[in-house]
Amino acid sequence: MPERDARQRREDWGEVPLGYTSELAQAEAVRCLQCKNPLCVAGCPVGINIPAFIKLIAQGDFVGAAKKIKETNSLPAVCGRVCPQEDQCEKVCILTKKFTSVAIGNLERFAADYEREQGEVELPEVQPPTGYKVAVVGSGPAGLTAAGELVKMGHEVVIFEALHKPGGVLLYGIPEFRLPKDIVDSEVDYLKRLGVQIEVDTVIGKTETIDDLLEEGFDAVFVSVGAGLPLFMGIPGENLCGVYSANEYLTRVNLMKAYNPDYITPVLKKRRIAVVGGGNVAMDAARTALRMEGAEEVYILYRRSRDEMPARVEEIRHGEDEGLKFMLLTNPVRILGDENGWVKSIECIKMELGEPDASGRRRPVPMKGSAFILDVDCVIMALGTTPNPLVPMTTPGLKVTPRGTIVVDENTCQTTKEGVFAGGDIVTGAATVILAMGAGKNAAKAIDQYVRTKKVSVSA
Amino acid sequence: MFKILAKEKLTENIYKMIIEAPKIARKRKAGQFVMIRPDERGERIPLTISDADPESGTITIVFQTVGYTTKQMGTLDVGEYLQDVAGPLGHPTHIENYGTVVSVGGGLGTALGRPITEALYKAGNHVIAIISARNKDLILMEDEMRSICHELKICTDDGSRGFRGFPTQVLQELIDSGRKIDLVVAVGPVPLMAAVSRLTKPYGIKTVVSLNPIMVDATGMCGACRVTVGGVTRFGCVEGPEFDGHQVDYDELMKRLKLYVPEEREMNERFERTHRVREVQEVKK
Numbered sequence: 001m002p003e004r005d006a007r008q009r010r011e012d013w014g015e016v017p018l019g020y021t022s023e024l025a026q027a028e029a030v031r032c033l034q035c036k037n038p039l040c041v042a043g044c045p046v047g048i049n050i051p052a053f054i055k056l057i058a059q060g061d062f063v064g065a066a067k068k069i070k071e072t073n074s075l076p077a078v079c080g081r082v083c084p085q086e087d088q089c090e091k092v093c094i095l096t097k098k099f100t101s102v103a104i105g106n107l108e109r110f111a112a113d114y115e116r117e118q119g120e121v122e123l124p125e126v127q128p129p130t131g132y133k134v135a136v137v138g139s140g141p142a143g144l145t146a147a148g149e150l151v152k153m154g155h156e157v158v159i160f161e162a163l164h165k166p167g168g169v170l171l172y173g174i175p176e177f178r179l180p181k182d183i184v185d186s187e188v189d190y191l192k193r194l195g196v197q198i199e200v201d202t203v204i205g206k207t208e209t210i211d212d213l214l215e216e217g218f219d220a221v222f223v224s225v226g227a228g229l230p231l232f233m234g235i236p237g238e239n240l241c242g243v244y245s246a247n248e249y250l251t252r253v254n255l256m257k258a259y260n261p262d263y264i265t266p267v268l269k270k271r272r273i274a275v276v277g278g279g280n281v282a283m284d285a286a287r288t289a290l291r292m293e294g295a296e297e298v299y300i301l302y303r304r305s306r307d308e309m310p311a312r313v314e315e316i317r318h319g320e321d322e323g324l325k326f327m328l329l330t331n332p333v334r335i336l337g338d339e340n341g342w343v344k345s346i347e348c349i350k351m352e353l354g355e356p357d358a359s360g361r362r363r364p365v366p367m368k369g370s371a372f373i374l375d376v377d378c379v380i381m382a383l384g385t386t387p388n389p390l391v392p393m394t395t396p397g398l399k400v401t402p403r404g405t406i407v408v409d410e411n412t413c414q415t416t417k418e419g420v421f422a423g424g425d426i427v428t429g430a431a432t433v434i435l436a437m438g439a440g441k442n443a444a445k446a447i448d449q450y451v452r453t454k455k456v457s458v459s460a
Numbered sequence: 461m462f463k464i465l466a467k468e469k470l471t472e473n474i475y476k477m478i479i480e481a482p483k484i485a486r487k488r489k490a491g492q493f494v495m496i497r498p499d500e501r502g503e504r505i506p507l508t509i510s511d512a513d514p515e516s517g518t519i520t521i522v523f524q525t526v527g528y529t530t531k532q533m534g535t536l537d538v539g540e541y542l543q544d545v546a547g548p549l550g551h552p553t554h555i556e557n558y559g560t561v562v563s564v565g566g567g568l569g570t571a572l573g574r575p576i577t578e579a580l581y582k583a584g585n586h587v588i589a590i591i592s593a594r595n596k597d598l599i600l601m602e603d604e605m606r607s608i609c610h611e612l613k614i615c616t617d618d619g620s621r622g623f624r625g626f627p628t629q630v631l632q633e634l635i636d637s638g639r640k641i642d643l644v645v646a647v648g649p650v651p652l653m654a655a656v657s658r659l660t661k662p663y664g665i666k667t668v669v670s671l672n673p674i675m676v677d678a679t680g681m682c683g684a685c686r687v688t689v690g691g692v693t694r695f696g697c698v699e700g701p702e703f704d705g706h707q708v709d710y711d712e713l714m715k716r717l718k719l720y721v722p723e724e725r726e727m728n729e730r731f732e733r734t735h736r737v738r739e740v741q742e743v744k745k
Contacts, residue, residue, distance in 0.1 A: 162679050164497055164504075164544040201546040203679055207483050228681035232693065239686055239693060239712055241719050248682035256503060256676070264528055265503040265676075266723035341715035388680065390698070 001106050006321035010290055013176040013259060016318055020110040022062070029058035031095065032102045039092040040104060045438035048072045050089060050104055057107055066115035069108055070124065074148035074191070075141065075437065077116060077183045078170060080109025083434045084312050116183075121190055127154035132451040135160060135218040137204045137391060140168020141433045142224035142424030144188070145440030146447070147196045150222075153448050157196045158218075162203040163255065168226055170433070172255035173247070173281065175288050178315075181254070205390035210398070210420060219451040220419045222443050223406065224436070225391050227425035231383040233276070237335030238381070242268060242343035246277070246285040246382035253288050269294040270378035274346050276332055277382030278302035278309040283319050285380045290322055298324050299374065303331040303351050303364045329353070329364065333371065335379055345375045385430050395420070405429055412456045413443035421447055461541040465518060471598050473525045474568060475534055476510070482517030484509070484547045490579035491553030491670065491702055494519065495678045497544040498532050505529050506675045506697070508572040509548060519545075522571035522600075528727035535735070549678050550701050553668075557584040559642035562634065563609070564590045564627050564656050569648025570600040572670065576645055578608040585643075586610050590630050592648075596621035628655045641665050646705060650714050657705035667705035671696050674719060688712055 002018045003009075009016055020028065032054040040050045048069055056065035069076045085091075085105035093101035115121055132155045136143045139161040151157045165171055167184045192198065204210065204225070213221055230245035232238050249267070252258040256265035271294055275286040282300060290298045300319070302309060305328050309316060320326070329351040336345045350370035353362035387404040399407040399416040406415055406422040413421045423439030425431055450456045466478040484494060493508045511520035525534040536542070553576045563577040570591045581587045589609035593599045594617045606612050613630050614622030623630055635641065644667040646656040653669040660667045673685040678697040685696035688709035694700065 162546065163677060164546070201544050202483070203546055203549065206547065206549055207487060228679075230681065230683050232683065234693075239688055239716070241715055245683045248676055248684045251676055251682055257501075263501045263503075264727060266720040266727070268719070341712065385681075390679065 001103065003318075006318075006323070009177065010287075010322045013291060015180055016177055017106075019113055020106060022060075022114075025057055025062070025107060025110040026060065028103050029054045029107060032058070033094060035094055039094060040089040040102075043089040043092040045088065045434045046073050046441055048089075048108070053111060054102065054104070054107055057111060062111055062114040063118060065107075065111040067122075067124075069111060072441075073108075073437070074145055075187050076108050077112035078141070078179060078187060079434055079437070080105050080107075080112055081179050081183075082170075082174060084432060086313060088434065116186055121186075123190075123193060124152065126152050126194060129156070130154040130451070132156065132219045133158070133217060134447055134451065135213045135221045137210070137221060137223045138162075138168060138225040138424075138426075139166035139188075139198065140224060140226050140424060140436060141170060142226075142436035142440040142443075143168070143222065144191060145437040146222045146224065146423070146444045147440075148191050148194060149441055149444030150447060151191070151195045153444070155448070155451065159196060159198045160202040160204050160208070160213075161198060161200045164200050165255065166198050166200065169228075172251045173284065175250065175254055175284050177287065177291070178284065203390070205394040210391065210395040210417075214419060220421065220447045222413075222440075222447060223391055223415070223420060223422040223426060224424040224440065225388050225426050226436075227385045227387045227405075227430045229386045229388055230381065231386060232381055233332065233383060235332060235334050237337055237343070240335055240337040240343045241341050242270065242377055243335060243379045243381065244268075246275070246281045246380050247385065249285050249380050250281070250288065253292075259288075259292065267292070268378060271296045272299075272376045273297070273378040273380065274299045274301055274332075274374065274376040275380045275382055276301045277384070278304065278311060279382065279384065280311045280315055281384075282382035283311045283315040285382050286324050287315075287319050287322060289378070289380065290319075290324065299376070300324055300326045300328075301330045301332055301346075301348060301374075302326070302328050304361065305329055305353060308361045327374075331364065331366065332379075336373070343377055343379055345373050346379055347371060347373050385425075387426050387429065391426070403429060409456075411442070412446035413439060414446060414450075414456050419450070421450075461543060462545040464536055464538055464540050464542065467536070467538050470522070470571075470600055473534075474522060474571070474598075474600065475525070476520060476522045476571070477533070478518050478520050479542065479545060480517060481519050481545050481547075482514075484545065485512040485517050485519050486514045488512045488519065488548035489552030490555065490575040492548035492550050493678075493701065494521070494545050494547030495549060495675070496521075496533070496542055498529060498536070499543050502532070502543065503529055504544070504676060504678070506549075506672075506678055508575075508670075510571050510574055519547075522568065524568045527724050528731045531728075531731050531735070546678075550697060551699065553579060553702055555579045555583050558666075559585065560588065560640055561585040561643045561645065562588045562590065562631060562641055564592075564631060564644065564646040564648070564652070565600075565605075566592050566627060566646075566648025566652040567594070567598065568600070569646075569652065570605065573645060573647030574601060574604060574608070576647070576670070577605070580643075580645070581608045581610075588613065588634065588639075590615065590627045592616065592627040592630075594618065626655070627652070628659050631656065631659060635659075635663060635665075643668065644705075645669075650710055650717065653705060653708075654710035657708065657710075661706045668702050669705040669708060670701050671703060671708065671713065672701070673713060673716060687716075
């Protein structure tokens with residue numbers, strides 16, 4: 001897919017991959033072999049009929065292709081952009097045996113973009129009202145997907161969102177240059193046009209509890225509040241001025257638009273920034289830092305080697321092209337500050353890889369006498385996140401694991417509390433957008449059955 | 461959108477506002493706060509819930525116009541709206557009958573600590589309230605405070621009203637007089653809360669302070685508000701805002717509160733600039 005030049009794009013917030021033209025999309029689509037028994041569909045967590053939509057693109061029916069995708073996936077413009085296709089649908093494409101996979105993600109994105117750019121997206125058929133009311137807590141990918149499915153089934157759906165805008169991580173986490181916010185807004189608008197109601201500024205667990213919602217007449221509740229609590233390393237100097245969690249940094253820049261001088265929220269604009277971590281959030285924070293005024297050097301400090309980095313290959317390449325400095329097998333041990341409490345440097349040690357650990361990845365082991373100091377004036381911690389305890393803490397009868405994730409029946413997303421379902425990162429721990437969407441979809445099926453029969457036996 | 465039902469100027473730069481927010485009014489407890497974003501381009505700021513009426517579905521906030529956002533809020537009139545008000549947030553104050561409680565409020569802190577004092581008063585404590593300000597014109601809510609305590613002590617820096625000096629001196633006199641004090645609650649500027657905590661520590665008097673770190677989302681997802689309490693990092697928004705005053709690293713808190721001083725100054729200048737333009741236009745009309 002054509003991309004904008006690295007030097008040019010790091011000066012602004014525009015999207016990096018430009019998307020296919022109709023010609024490119026059709027040329028790519030005809031590569032699909034239209035397998036009788038398509039492996040790609042099984043590789044997609046929501047089971048999109050991939051050969052069918054690709055065939056429509058090959059035939060030039062782009063809007064038809066978008067409609068075909070939307071039968072199973074309500075956020076194709078998002079998924080086409082942020083799914084790790086190389087580990088899902090594209091990984092199992094039969095062409096990979098000899099060639100490169102069909103670019104399924106790019107084609108999905110093309111169809112969704114084409115339909116949206118055509119003007120108002122046509123609404124699918126909505127079932128007649130059932131009279132049942134479902135509350136969805138959290139408006140990230142899991143909540144939006146469940147809401148979309150439930151409203152199409154004819155239920156009344158209200159989403160409760162703690163922040164002032166819906167979208168969850170799509171809005172506050174993933175940066176503009178990877179997922180333009182007007183796309184998130186238009187996907188949310190589409191759900192509103194379908195009839196989904198959204199109440200922002202409502203912190204469930206504080207403004208209202210799950211029990212309040214059940215008492216108010218909701219027949220079921222879907223909890224999709226994510227895993228939004230940032231981890232810190234617990235090393236000395238982490239509370240110095242200039243140390244951010246990636247969540248705070250990205251929330252200031254993406255949700256509060258601190259990069260835009262017309263907005264009031266401030267964010268520190270520093271020269272030499274260290275981002276600690278090797279996942280997609282670390283890449284997002286580092287590439288965001290690179291685009292901020294005054295940034296000269298941005299370092300990725302990661303304790304394992306490049307092969308173990310959990311970030312998408314494409315994002316690592318984009319970051320590298322834009323000038324990120326990768327310091328691999330490097331682990332911070334403390335952050336040093338000046339007399340006013342501001343970050344001035346970070347002390348790290350070099351690591352080497354030992355035996356594989358429980359995750360199957362080789363365990364990093366510190367190398368003796370390898371300590372060195374890197375001059376930086378800002379540190380962003382992107383070490384991962386843990387489940388938000390606000391809902392579990394305030395909901396009697398809801399069982400959680402020692403990790404803080406909500407216990408559910410794998411197939412039905414049903415929790416230990418009658419009428420309450422849960423899905424997405426609050427169940428799995430921090431995972432991917434598409435897995436959260438898959439959970440939202442499964443939960444919608446089970447919730448539909450539950451409100452109608454007060455029983456759940458759905459297998460997904 | 462949240463409608464402003466009443467607005468009152470308490471002093472030169474402190475306003476009281478009553479806002480329509482039925483769900484928050486129903487749930488809020490003493491010690492909790494809301495996050496407010498005045499308009500689409502605005503930032504989110506934390507403000508203590510100073511009072512609430514579940515019957516009429518309203519909450520009261522009191523704020524001082526110190527920067528862009530609070531000055532902007534100061535220009536809003538009754539009948540206008542705040543774009544976003546989310547809450548009630550933070551842990552409610554732990555309320556029980558301790559015995560004798562001294563509540564120390566400094567400046568705006570008097571209004572912010574008022575609900576805590578009221579809850580302790582209603583719980584049967586003998587409440588001694590010390591309210592303080594730079595001068596007599598800046599003393600807040602004297603009558604309201606008088607109605608929720610057994611003894612009210614007023615002090616001003618310049619002696620224009622009540623005791624001349626700092627509230628810590630009044631507290632010291634109380635301790636020296638041999639009064640048995642079971643709990644001290646301090647709400648106000650960081651130096652005041654630090655000074656009160658320093659004073660009570662050698663006497664072993666339990667002291668609770670309400671911290672005011674920088675916040676963004678205030679639901680625990682970012683850690684902007686982290687403070688060190690007893691050597692451990694805590695998130696002020698969900699684990700606070702109240703903490704054991706003897707355990708707080710005030711020096712770190714003071715430094716972190718200065719994180720955005722240049723940016724805030726720039727925004728403040730922008731407010732003054734745009735606001736002056738608006739005033740000139742209004743005069744021309």
